[in-house]
Amino acid sequence: MDAWTTAIAGVTEPFTLLMLVCGVVVGLVIGVIPGLGGIFGMALLVPLTYTMDSYAAFALLLGMGSVITTSDTIPAVLIGVPGSIGAIATVEDGFPLARQNQAARAFGAAYSASLIGGLFGALVLALSIPVMRPLMLLLKSPDFLAISLFGLFFVAMLAGPQPLKGVIAALGGVLMSFVGIDDQSAVARFTFGTLYLWDGLPIGIVFLGLFGLPALMDLSRRTSISGATASMRPSSMLVGLKDTLREWRLVLQCSSLGSMLGAIPGIGLPVIEWVAYGMAKRDRKGGPEFGEGNIRGVIGPESANNAKEGGSLIPTIAFGLPGSATMSILLGAFMVQGLVPGPAMMTTNLPITYSLILFVALANILGASLCLGLTNPLARIALLPSTIIIPVALVFVTLGAFQTHASFADIVVLVGFGILGHFMAQGNWPRAAFSLGFVLGPSIERYFFLSYQIVGTDWIYRPSIQALILLGGAFAIRKTLAWRRARRAASAPGAHRISDMVAIALLSAACIFVIVDTWSMPDGARRFPTFTAILLLVVVAALAWQMFLRDRPRAPWASDATARLARRNETMKRMLVxxxxxxxxxxxxLAGLVVAVPIFVLTVIWSRNRLAEQPTGRAAAVIAALSTTALSYGIFGWLISVPWPRPLLWF
Amino acid sequence: MADSIHLLRALGLAIALGLTAISGAPSAAETVTLKVGYGPGGGFDTAARFVAEHLGAHLPGHPEVAVQNVDGAGSLKLARMLAGTEPKDGSVIGLINPSLVIATVTDPGLTGFDANSLNWIGSLSASPTVCLVGKASAIASVDEFLGGEFLLGASGKASSSYVMAALVKNSLHARFRLVTGFKGSAEINLAIERGEIEGWCGTSLTSYHATGAERTMRLIGRLDFSTSGETADLPALLDRIADGVDRDAAGLVIGYLAFQLPLVLPAGTPPDIVDTHRRAFDAMIADPAFVEAALRRDIRLSPKNGASVEAIVRGLTDASPAIVARAAELIR
Structure with a gap:
């Protein structure tokens, strides 16, 4: 009890509370801007904590870290672009809700779910203090392999109407995750001679491209996000709050999942998000289809991603083992404060540990309250013309990606995955499955090799692995039966699309390239990519058989020339993004940030040639350009020291 | 027409604002950028930010020193930038991993830069590297360590945890097996605690104390040839190498440990600017305020000046082909 008293006294110091508020505000701002995340925030704030006492330092850092996944919902719901990788699943149903003029309801549900999730995570952290070390010591390398493989099972939940496409997307994600230097053999895999790819494809940019750009491409053919012109009803937010309370079982399930998976190193936020979404998707509870605005699709992921913070603190505190990249920077702050993670955090430094729990809880309350207060004004953004939203959002998406390495290659990755994401969405290739594969691929490879090196083939006898095999088998049988039933009930197969044929050809070529390219690599570097490529080739062949032989349609190709032309025009319009x-x-x-932003924003608005017809358009365009310039320069030019290339025109 | 005029005005205003902002930006003389070859957090970043707080006070004109993270390929990206494209007017300093110097010798095609072309300002630390086992392990002596069949943990094959363990194994014919793939020292320590592996090599004595590893780990020996200093009481593992070529090759592999956290100026920087920065570095490490701040932050200083680092680097890069070839074999 003494430790709690000391912790409460430390937390309630006026300066500490002020730092908590500052951290929460910074976290909310970072969450709103696509491309920025916890790592950015930690890098920004950690140097400021060097001269603070431990309580104030952690108030600032955890205040920031705890609420990013609260405010990242704002762009996810409003424009379909996730504010951070913690909101990629929220987009699925949050954005359709905004299109239906229900943004306020989505926000109400998301913030309340985030709040409960965050508090639940803090509670799990509090309860686990006495047992966290023995519990973590019980888990061996094969158990981590089992947990990573378990995450892949959720591909089945997210696969949609064509399960094979889901499996292919997941395996494609796994293959992409192998890009970079292989730790087993120190060999470069699929880096094409570039230094940029040595550290692998940057996960933040990949997800920004995969989910963010296609949303803006989609928006480019609409006049505004929400077609409605009526003002937002304040009562909508309350509807969202009530939705969360009604779905309390889902909230608790997803919060538990978030805090537990958060404690496992290597299981990133995207996995937690999609697994929670998969759990929500099991039952639509009379609401619309998932992907068309089912509120459970917002509540599930939002309660899980905020609960993660508490969970990922467990290995950080207990062993100095960061549960995420953000936690690895927080660990640096521990060292600067003279705190050594481990048993001392459960004994002599127990008040500090308790204060971390209080900070997570208080930050979530404060963050959710601030966001709830801003819900109605923010929801009006959905009524803004897309001609303003697209250039402004593009500025932040591009700069957010660009600040990762300050290299043009960041833009190439962003645009490449943007186009890939667009075609995946168009062709019903589930991007969620790709995400799971991309995040879990390295963990599966790493834990497999660790298990194999430590216990040989005995890893297969580990109870967690056997439980996983049984669970997976039962799950696969159940899903296959459900799909067969659904296929029988469905009408005759429709016409095939040329894009599917092209995708099958490209995937086959990619697999053959991987097999050939890895042929001369050492065993450790070759095994997983080759195995994945062969598996992918088999599933692609199965899909080709299914599409072109089993389900042979009367008209093998979508042959309506007019429809094809319209689709091509539409695609060209979207490709402008x-x-x-x-x-x-x-x-x-060429010209530097301050010159480029206003020119770009004004030119894009002007080129769309619609806004200028309205009397207020010019003022709105100039205001949009100037405020975007000020904000982007403030963040990317002044607040953080990004090593931008020198503008070619001025030097 | 009126719309176009308004838009042109807006563009003009934006350009004017932009040019004002650019012209108002600090010049190279007012700001020095300290680029660190790793992302935020971690030892390199923390050290860079610590140096940034102090170095400016000792440079002429007292410029502000701003830290930028240029993360990529274990700081090789930054090393290549420093060897090629970075400005040579003293406005950019780099902090890179010194093990790259060994890589330029053993694998010059891969690294693609000449370590001698860089201008070394000085280094902050030279903490000895050690091998350790869990306290629950039955291994208590060097003989048991070298003769026993057990598992040692390591990160990737390019990491110091692998390189140092491989050096011990190959040069002293030890019988332990290496398990690779752990993500950093915390994960290796955890695997030792849960009994999956026995120990590991390649951690610095500073980290051993700072991370509380002394509570659960036992020191077995050190990886240097020195006869004095804080590790003098520990058995020197590499002293058991009898073969002369192997000893020299081992010396080459561990050579970079003598200049940890090195600061460098880009290749081609004029000698007077290099001298200015070296003097500033020397003044900084002699400054009692700097030393006291380092103690407060638990940063153990063991600095070397620029000339010493340059001499060490030249000694390493001038190693004979036979020694280089043997060194490459020993860490395979």
């Missing part, structure tokens, strides 16, 4: 992205990045490199 990645083109704009490249042009903006080029302009930044």
């Amino acid at each position: 990645p083109v704009h992205c490249v042009l903006f990045a080029s302009l930044v490199m």
Whole structure:
């Protein structure tokens, strides 16, 4: 009890509370801006904590870290672009809700779910203090392998109407995750001679491209996000709150999941998000289809991602083992404060540990309250013309990606995955499955090799692995039966699309390339990519058989020339978004941030040639350009020291 | 037409604002950028930020020193930038991993830069590297360590945890097996605690104390040839190497441990600027305020000046082909 008293006294110091508020505000701002995340926030704030006492330092850092996944919902719901990787699943149903003029309801549900999730995570952390070390010591390498493989099972939940496409997307994600230097053999895999790819594809940019750009491409053919012109009803937010309370079982299930998986190193936020979404998707409870605005699709992921913070603190505190990249920076702050993670955090430094729990809880309450207060004004953004939203959002998406390495290669990855994400969405290739594969691929490879080196083939006899095999088998049989039933009930197969044929050909070629390219690599570097490529080739062949032989349609190709032409025109219009992205990045490199932003925003608005017809359009365009310039310069030019290339025009 | 005029005005205003902001930006003389070859957090970043707080006070004009993270390929990206494209006017300093110097010798095609072309300002630390086992382990002596069949943990094959363990195993014909793939020292320590592996090599004595590993780990021996200093009481594992070529090759492999956390200026920087920065570095490490701040932050200083680091680097890169070839074999 003494430790709690000391912790409460430390937490309630006025300066500590002020730092908590500052941290929460910074975290909310970072969450709103696509491309920025916890790592950015920690890098920004850790140097400021060097001269603070431990309580104030952790108030600032955890205040920031705890609420990013609360405010990242704002762009996810409003424009379909996730504010951080913690909101990629929220987009699925949050954005359709905004399109239906229900943004306020989505926010109400998301924030309340985040709040409960965050508090639940803090509670789990509090309860686990006495047992966290013995519990973590019980888990061996094969258990971590089992947990990582378990995450892949959720591909089945997210696969949609064509399960094979889900499996292919997941395996494609796994293959992409192998890019970079292989730790087993120190060999470069699929880096094509570039230094940039040595550390692998940057996960933040990959997800920003995969989910963010396609949303903006989709938006480019609408006049505004929400077609409605009526003002937001304040009562909508309350509806969202009530939704969360009604779905309390889902909230608790997903919060437990978030805090438990958060404690496992290597299981990132995207996995937690999609697994929670998969749990929510099991039952639509009379609401719309998932992907069309089912509120459970917002509540599930939002309660899980906020609960993760408490969970990922467990290995950090107990062993100095960071549960995430953000936690690894927080660990640096521990060292600076003279705190050594381990048993001392449960004994002599127990008040500090308790204070961390209080900070997570208080930050969640404060963050959710601030966001709830801002819900109605923010929801009005959905009524803004897309001609303003697209250039402004593109500025932040591009700069957010660009600040990762300050390299043009960041833009290439962003645009490449943007186009990939667009075609995946168009062709019903589930991006969620790709995400799971991409995040879990390295963990599965790493834990497999660790298990094999430590216990040989005995890893297969580990109870967790056997339980997983039984669970997976039962799950696969159940899902296969459900799919067969659904297929029988469905009408005759529709016409095939040329894009599917192209995708099958490209995937086959990619698999053959991987097999050939890895042929001369050492065993440790070759095994997993080759195995994945062969498996992928088999599943692609199965899909081709299914599409072109088993389900042979009367008209093998979508042959309506008019429809094809319309689709092509539509695609060309959408492709303007990645083109704009490249042009903006080029302009930044040519003329610098402060010049490039207003020119870009004004030119894009002007080129759309609609806004100028309205009397207020010019003022709105100039205000949008200037405020975007000020904000982007404030964040990327002044607040953080990004090593931008020198503008070519001025030097 | 009126719309176009308004838009042109807006563009003009934006350009004017931009140019004002650019012209108002600090010049190279007012700001020095300290680029660190790793992402935020971790030892390199923490050290860079610590140096940034102090170095400016000792440079002419007292410039502000700003830290930038240029993360990529274990700081090789930054090393290549420093060897090629970075400005040579003293406005950019780099902090890179010194093990790259060994890599330029053993695998010059891969690293693609010449370590001697860089201008070394000085280094902050030279903490001895050690091998350790869990306290629950039955291994208590060097003989048991070298003769026993057990598992040692390591990160990737390019990491110091692998390189140092491989050096011990190959040069002293030890019988332990290496398990690779752990993500950093905390994960290796955890695997030792849960009994999956027995120990590991390649951690610094500073980390051993700072991370509380002394509570659960036992020191077995050190990886240097020195006869004095804080590790003098520990058995020197590499002293058991009898063969002369192997001893020299081992010396080459561990050579970079003598200049940890090195600061460098880009290749081609004029000698007077290099001298200015070296003097500033020397003044900084002699400054009692700097030393006291380092103690407060638990940063154990063991600095070397620029000339000493340059001499060490030249000694390592001038190693004979036979020694280089043997060193490459020993860490395979």
